[in-house]
Amino acid sequence: MKKHFVSMALFLISFSTLSAVSIRGNSTHILDKEITFGLNDLAAVNLEDSIFTEGIELIFTLPEELLQYRDSFAVTIYSGINTDVTPDKTVYTGRKSFFGVLPAVKKMFIDIPVKGKLDISSSFGTYVLKDTIPRDAFPILIKIEPVMKGIPSSLLSKVFHLRVSKILSGNGALSLNVDTGKDKQKEYSVFIDNKPVEDPENIPLLSAGFHQLMIRSDFFKEVTTRFAVKAGETTNLGIVLTPFNPTVQFDFPEGAKAYLDGNKLETLSGTVSSITPGEHLISVxxxxxxxxxxxxxxxDKLYKISLFLDIFIKEN
Incomplete structure (x- = not known):
């Protein structure tokens, strides 16, 4: 993630008001990939939601003619708009989330966090909001207007170019698909880097790099594997669990009748049957x-069960 280093101080007021204010503009321009808008117009920016989005960066291209009129124009950002934003509306109500004077630069950047604090510093030409604008407060409205008198009328028709870039997290995501076959109700536990995962269907974001996955269960064989996570991407990982398969082999004489847990065995010799772990009863x-x-x-053990016959002779 890029970092900016402070080279000089800017006159800046950045705040978020809880009370609603009236927002007026000449017209409303809704950003697609980029837009052009004029002084006192409203530019609307929505948030393309993503689990990796830490914030957005507004990138303004400013008219060169404004460079000689330092501290004469300001940009305001409004959030929590009270109604749908449409091109035909010019009046809204919302919260003032940012106010800053335009610096004497050709490009201006405003970085807006949408969750937590951004690891970016303010610098000349770059503003970084300290307070987040949460996802549910979008779309935001942006307005550039004169704040000083005596500005030539020729400047009032100048236009500004705006485009938006996502500020992505350095983390990635894991989408885990565990196949238990027919045993849908049997439980298992998931560990990533030896730490338990509470909800395997909603695994928290992971740092980029290699990680270790382990699945344990009383019903399935343990699985251990490594997987890689890339920043800003989702890794899909499928795991097929293998049930424990203990078996039992019987060897009883002809003419005998044998029952396992009350169920009659059809054959008596050389029979190998699957059996569940736990306590059982054999009757012959x-x-x-x-x-x-x-x-x-x-x-996962093999058991051999046979009937041992012997004759005991007792002498008195």
Whole structure:
């Protein structure tokens, strides 16, 4: 971001009034990419909203004839306009957010913060507003008018050129898309640079550069990856979560009947079935005999369950 260094003091009054004032102009010009307007006209500037926009810079090209009339003209910025801004209107009500005398330069810059303070300093030919003009206070109206008497009538027909440039944040954004497959209700936690993310669908802006993403869950395998963020851009990152898939293999003799959590197993030998982590119950019937046992399944493990038969002989 460019920085300006103070070379001389300017006569400047910059303020924001809470009370509404009447705004009058000869005509209203609505800025597209750039506009030309005259003395006592109103130039309307809207804000193209973006999460990366820290502010806007108004860039004025001033008539050379004004250079010899120092401190004779001033620019005023109004915000919080009470009604829709249209070319056919010439009277509005709003708040006076800035007033400054035109410097004796061919180009003048006015930097307006829309959130927080701008990391820019005022200098000769450049004004930086200390107070923000919030997004909901746009559009703004700009008026240039004489503030001294004795100005030649030939100057009153001179025109000013205005264009607007965005002042962008040095940060970037991450748009994260996590695919959990059919398990839409199962929870997971997201960490960026080892810090928890409260809302993965609305991740705060990140500094430009490389970052580390980690996703943890009781239901899915942990994911760790690195991603890059560019200033003023959104990085799209898609992650597919893989469920934990513990399996169990059964080996029971023919003629037996086996039940897992009350559900009958169709085959008894060499069967590999997916099973959820947690506690389960296996029951095996052989004739009138029944054997049951509880067991705990951990994440992503293989379990082999078999029935061990033996004959016990006791001698008295």
């Amino acid at each position: 019937f052989i004739g009138d005999y029944k054997v049951s046992k509880k067991f705990t399944v951990n994440k």
